[in-house]
Amino acid sequence: MASREAKHTISVLVENEFGVLTRVAGLFSGRGFNIESLSVAPTLDDSLSRMTIVTSGDERILEQITKQLNKLIDTIKVIDFTDTEYVEREMALIKVQATEDTRAEVLRIVDIFRGNVVDVTARSYTMEITGAPGKIEAVIDLLKPIGIQEIVRSGPVVLGRGAKGLHG
Numbered sequence: 370m371a372s373r374e375a376k377h378t379i380s381v382l383v384e385n386e387f388g389v390l391t392r393v394a395g396l397f398s399g400r401g402f403n404i405e406s407l408s409v410a411p412t413l414d415d416s417l418s419r420m421t422i423v424t425s426g427d428e429r430i431l432e433q434i435t436k437q438l439n440k441l442i443d444t445i446k447v448i449d450f451t452d453t454e455y456v457e458r459e460m461a462l463i464k465v466q467a468t469e470d471t472r473a474e475v476l477r478i479v480d481i482f483r484g485n486v487v488d489v490t491a492r493s494y495t496m497e498i499t500g501a502p503g504k505i506e507a508v509i510d511l512l513k514p515i516g517i518q519e520i521v522r523s524g525p526v527v528l529g530r531g532a533k534g535l536h537g
Contacts, residue, residue: 375451376405376425378527381438382445385411385418389443393420396437402430406524417445421526454530460523461505462487464495466516475515482508493518501525 383389390409397404405423412419424434431449438447450457465475472494479486479496482504488495498508502525509517 374425374427376423377431377434378450378455378457378525379420379422379424379434379438380448380450380527381420381422382412382447383418383420383441384443384445385416386443389418389441390420392441392443393422393438396441397422397424397434400433400437402426402434406522408524408526421524423525448529450527450529455527456530457501457525457527458499459502459505459525460497460499461508462495462497462521463508463512463517464488464493464519465512466518467492467494471515475512478508478511484508 381393383393394404394407396402402424405425407420407422409418409420411417424431426434431451435447435449438444465471467475467489475494475496476486478484479494479498482498482500484496484498486494487497498505505522509520
């Protein structure tokens with residue numbers, strides 16, 4: 370029976386030390402696993418950082434990734450949030466072309482998706498959109514016909530619902 374390939378969101382609690390990110394990235398690249406997105410920041414405890422890694426693969430690949438991450442001396446805990454309940458958010462900055470004809474439409478889209486305009490010039494709006502990755506995709510789809518000039522996305526960050534988490 371073939372395993373199903375799916376997207377996986379993994380949280381990794383690691384020591385907040387020089388070279389840890391390089392070792393984690395090297396683990397993925399050395400084994401041919403792709404990192405679709407990666408975000409890292411210190412936790413409440415400055416000696417620890419939390420990584421949110423989005424990757425894809427079947428269950429066998431995910432098991433290999435999890436085992437390899439747990440072998441790294443800097444790793445404290447690994448959680449795969451696939452098939453669990455969690456809160457997921459991503460932030461995007463999107464710069465769109467703004468002409469006299471499109472300004473009202475851009476502002477309407479930003480308002481519908483509860484975004485914020487963070488920069489305005491004579492020819493563009495830059496907006497901040499925060500939410501689940503599907504929401505970000507929906508905004509991008511609506512703004513493409515207007516003329517997206519530039520976009521940057523943070524990649525998702527996740528927290529388990531209720532007691533599920535790195536400390537639970």
